[in-house]
Amino acid sequence: MKPTPFLLILSLLVLTACNESSSSAAKEEGTKAPPARELAAGDVLVAKVAPLADTLAFTGTLNALDSSTVAAEVEAVVREVAVREGERVRRGQLLARLDNETLAQSVAEQEAQLANSRARLGLARVKRDKQRELYDRGFISRLAFEEVESDFQVRVGELKAQEAQLARARKSLGDTRLSAPIDGVVYQRAINPGELAQRNTPLFRIADLSVLELAASVPARLVGKLHVGQHARFSVEGLAEEFDAELVRLNPVAAGGTRSFTVYLRVANRDGRLSAGQFAKGGIVLNEVADAVSLPLAALHDPGSKPWVLLVEHGRIVKRPVSVRLLAEGAGRAAVGGVKPGETLLAANLLGVNPGDAVTLAGAR
Secondary structure (H helix, E strand, O other): OOOOHHHHHHHHHHHHHHHHHHHHHHHHHHHOOOOOEEEOHHHEEEOOEOOEEEEEEEEEEEEEEEEEEEEOOOOEEEEEEOOOOOOEEOOOOEEEEEOOHHHHHHHHHHHHHHHHHHHHHHHHHHHHHHHHHHHHOOOOOHHHHHHHHHHHHHHHHHHHHHHHHHHHHHHHHHOOEEEOOOOEEEEEEOOOOOOEEOOOOEEEEEEEEEEEEEEEEEEHHHHHHOOOOOEEEEEEOOOOOOEEEEEEEEOOOOOOOOOEEEEEEEEEOOOOOOOOOOEEEEEEEEEEEOOOEEEEHHHOEOOOOOOEEEEEEOOEEEEEEOEEEEEEOOOOEEEEEOOOOOOEEEOOOOOOOOOOOEEEEOOOO
């Protein structure tokens, strides 16, 4: 059957429509957006407000701020030792007692001699007063009166000398009782009962550990950033927590050979958890921000010029300028303004991820 003109025209229309449909599909296929990139949990972070401090790192040793050595003032046998190493003592508390029998006898003798001196002075005073009366009435010569007056002054001198000897004897007797000069902890005991205590030989060493001092070294190039009153935090081996300190002194002369300066930090140790001699490691706070979003430096771009970050908003990467309130290179973080708590940011620069890209989140940290 021979095709009619109507069928030919209809066939041409169908072919034309099919060609246009194929061309449109191919065009849409070529302009379709690439698929969204999935970001791993480690690729992003959630902005949070956290305190941040820029610190100057230091190492040093804790020392007792106040310590004392107790030595024997007299030579005598030790009769009693009342404390052991590691014990806490109060000022005036008995540490040891030395034999005092000989010294007690000496005090008794000096007291007796003082009584005799007072009696002799009393007689000399009576004699002088009588001679003065006779001299005033012209019954004796001036020379005779001066002899009596001279004898009286000699007795006065003898009494004073005897009083001084008695005071020394009493002091020596009191020195047989060794007591703590300060509140603190006995960290060395060098005597036992029955041993002979030599004069001026150290017998006890006591340290007040309620307040410690931390001596730390800092490089010369950084000492200009320090001043008295700055706050510091540090830790010691064996203890997990951090401790507070305050900068109280700076040595103005650099240590020979190292060109470093020694700074001194005061440490309150009322609970006694710290000990003298411990090695400490920490940082002196140079600047601190407590009310800003804190980010790792890897999430901050161009911090020295025009800082910016990359955020995830509505499934796309957005570049946003920020202000840097504090750059703490030692901590590897920065406190920034322009980011709200709870917003999601890229934790670091990701290869191939640019502003405007579509992304999906597998998680956040």
